Amino acid sequence: MINIKESEKLMPLNHSCAHLLAEAVKKLYPEAKFWVGPVIEDGFYYDIDLGDKTLTDDDLPVIEKEMKKIAKGNKKIIRHELTREEALDKFKDDPYKIDLINNMSDDEVITCYTQGDFTDLCRGPHVESTKELRHFKLLRVSGAYFKGDSKNKMLQRIYGVCYETEEDLNKHLEFLEEAKRRDHKKLGKELGLFMISEYGPGFPFFLPNGMILRNILENFWYEEHTKEGYVFIKTPIMLNQELWEKSGHWANYRENMYTSEIDDRTFAIKPMNCPGGMLVYKNSLHSYKDLPIRCGELGQVHRHEASGALNGLFRVRTFTQDDAHIFMREDQIESEIIRLINFIDRIYSLFGLSYDIELSTRPEDKFIGSIESWNRSEAILQNACKQAGHDCKINPGDGAFYGPKLDFHIKDSLGRVWQCGTIQLDNNLPERFDLTYIDKDGSKKRPIMLHRVIFGSIERFIGILIEHFAGLFPLWLNPVQVIVIPVSSEYQGEYASKVYEELKKNDIRVELDNRNEKLGYRLREAQTRKINYTLILGDKEKTDNTISYRKHGEKDTTTVSVEEFINLLKEEISTKKI
């Protein structure tokens, strides 16, 4: 991963490299038509229409070779300004460039850049000569919709990276390798955390080790929310069509919902927990004195996600939201949101996760409620974010259909950004469900409602944690914390069992490796299984009534009494050290 500053510095380089790619592709496939070739966070891509020819990964080295050949030519990259007429004439054979030119505003200066006999319409900036383009690599080829719209035809996209030095390029390629090693799908399999069967694509199974991790996270979640004044509920997985019509999901979310017939009526499996939460609120009368009500639910939802979207635990068809609905008075909105932002910050920090906050605003179509109420809510969220001391990017049109939201984005090991936490202001559902509370003067008032999640989805969050920690979880989270290995099962086996029982008694998740295997073999396995502490017990330890422990990844051992070791573990667990 490179930081923003560096990526800005590399912009002209990558931009020029995209042109180099285009020139090479044009040379190899003269019929190629080009759409756009922008610089992205890591490198660049170019969208190309190759007619009937489809590229595969095998074509990349060939194109790369051609690029190297062209770059060696040491051609100056020259900028030209064009009038609209000149530009339209110059690119008259390329409908994509004509499209670009026609969509430029009148006051924009049209420029193109020429290297040798290849010219591309472009805003720049570029490096001075093709000879600077030496350390690049084409990474992958894929399809990409023209103008990013799935109604349009698909072009072919080639991704690449370019650096100033061979060393930087290699560093980036090593980063990609490391990311592959951390892939939660791979580690999840190796560590026995979860599986996905082809009998249920997108429907993950949690295995015993994964279940330990999951239970720890859920218990942690309940504890932290209890401290924050939440109460908890569990609402049904299925509810009838009428409810979803009332909530607006039937009109706005129907294509993602799984349904079933029960006694000739249509029921839908919940894609969200909110309508159930509404019914719970309505189940009793509420006084203004009771607000805010913070009502949490670890709610399992099902959504029909497109098959191509599925991705390990990151994108699934059933997941558990660490949901909560907060019902409050108008005067409590801002402080409640600030309190929430701080709460979320505290939780993420505990895991050492960094994040960005974005404000997602009203969608263009598919939304409910008045534009005025949307504008008001958007302003409240933005202001609260600022009050809590955070920057907040705007993500236009990405709000839920019932309200705008603050989204918390966490990066995975590949630098891909995943939405986890979200705070959503909803002044539509309370209306639809006619939620009320009794105010001071005895009159009925409409409460304001917030939806919010912190992990987002327990499944996704676990996926992120696996990659974040590269499978080596902090002690408080690791499914297996300690493994006890007697040097010889015959001579120290009994002592090892005693130590093992003692640790178990103290709620340490410990295993005993009493197998007839060489010490080195068992130590190796303890390392590959990413267990935090390995205890080695031989004659020395048995005689002195001590243990020797080795921390994962370290070579040295430390010898202490069993009691000292247990205290050390308890300290590390209770402080949730990372």
Added chain:
RNA sequence: GCCGGUAUAGUUUAGUGGUAAAACAGAUCCUUGGUAAGGAUCAGCGGUAAGUUCAAUUCUUACUUCCGGCACCA
């Protein structure tokens, strides 16, 4: 859903138009070992369905899974 790729043992991979190999894991036995793989033996395999062929794991097609993107999204 779209573009491309992919599918061989529990796992990771090799190989082949004449029904398949290795490593690790597993079982049994030998080995009694102080910081990342001791040895032997055994057992275990071609996503599904069609087609081409004397013969298909290998070629073709469809479906399905998974992977990388796109679109969508917690």
